[in-house]
Amino acid sequence: MTKKANHPVKTTEKTLELIETLDTGDGSRLSELEEQLEMSKSGIHNHLSTLREHGYVEKNGDLYALNLKFLSLGGHVRSRSSLYRHGRSKIDQLADDTGMLANLATEENGRAVYLYQSRGQYAVNLDTHVGFRLPLHNIGIGKAILASLPRDRVEGIVDQWGLPEATANTITDREELFEELDRIEERGFATDDEERTEGLTCIGAPVNLGGEVLGAISISAPTKRLGNSGFDDNITAEVESTAHELALDIKYARE
Template sequence: MGPEANHPVRTTEKSLAVVEHLDETDGARIKDLEAELDMTKGAIHNHLSTLREHGYVVKEGEEYRLSFEFLTLGGRVRSRTPLYEFGRAKADQLAADTDMLANLMIEEDGRGVYLYQARGDYAVNLDTHVGYRIPLHNIAIGKAILAYLPDERVDEIVDRWGLPAATEKTITDREALSEQLETVRERGYATEHGERTESLACIGAPVRVDGELLGAISISAPTHRLGTDGFDEEIIGEVQSTANELALDIKYK
């Protein structure tokens, strides 16, 4: 959820509750929604009918589900983002060159959002996907973003979302995170070794144009492919050079 609204519209909140429940359940009948939501059957039907009229919900038998209209809206938003527009080809090439999973990410509302993923020949299957939102503190691409945000913005993000542990290697201490972000700024890239997913390693680099942070690019692979004692310098260089090339493409578009 985003910041609290000054004057929330309850009707809108109820419609969004219906949408979110349909998303979580991949479709539901009115009686299912009635059992889960604090709304009457008639009110639920009215919200569903309105959403259906505007193309956001479809009905199949007695079950309602979200329509692809949300994909249309999300696709439009993504296509207007320079990091995606110019970054797709770069991520594709990085994935092909390294045989790994390449990712593009932006920060929105204090979390990372995957804009695009490209798969090399040996890319692993993960729980992430385009549109997936994720904490920024426990993955290389997220730390590459955090390192180049203003300190006060980082504090706001940590205050709001905390530093939850995903594995025993996750950074959960603010001071430790600050020290690592300083290291990221000194090196120009971030690394992560099992901090979010055990046996997975990542290398991420920020994409910045004239000092403005647009997002980051990364690769992910099993630890044995990126190294357990130290990350492969050649692969680090590929990630950094790809980020730099992407920044130049955006700047001189």
């Protein structure tokens, strides 16, 4: 979980709130930001001017937007991840072999964070992308991670984020979730049967290194292409074996 600052700096908090607000759209006017934030127009303008000076915000006409400098910073952080460095080629291969959208994610602050995606021949367009953060309880890749974490850690995540409903299939009951996680741990893979997005099914498997949960991988596809009947076929085995191979690659790289 994120540790609370002992002495938070209000100015920094306001800048971060502004950045996160800009991150939700393709550009915002000063008046729009004033409506969304508890800040004066002059205060917002001062923050934006400082961010522009340092290359973090750009202005096109009367629209303010985040600059690609954030991509540079995020790319550097991602490159330090052994899961990402060793996982890219395997995710590419999984996408090629299955024809589907293959995903690589880790857990941070009780959320799934996408590190890499690769598109196969039949991959669908989703709202997910590198850096995208999602709840763990209603996606295959997230449930694979949860099932590998200690119960008290999962309890903490549920306490922090709850179990919000995304579709009629979302698990919103704590005990039902833990029963599902027990089944996932026993069989070695997780499924998402239209639990976040109607018409979409996912299969996920954890990248587990001797009890250290590094993250998980998954494939996503329309339910009509993958479906419940696909949960026990060769595709499921390929997802599991890819996750296992990735864990071994990281293990041997550490030795």
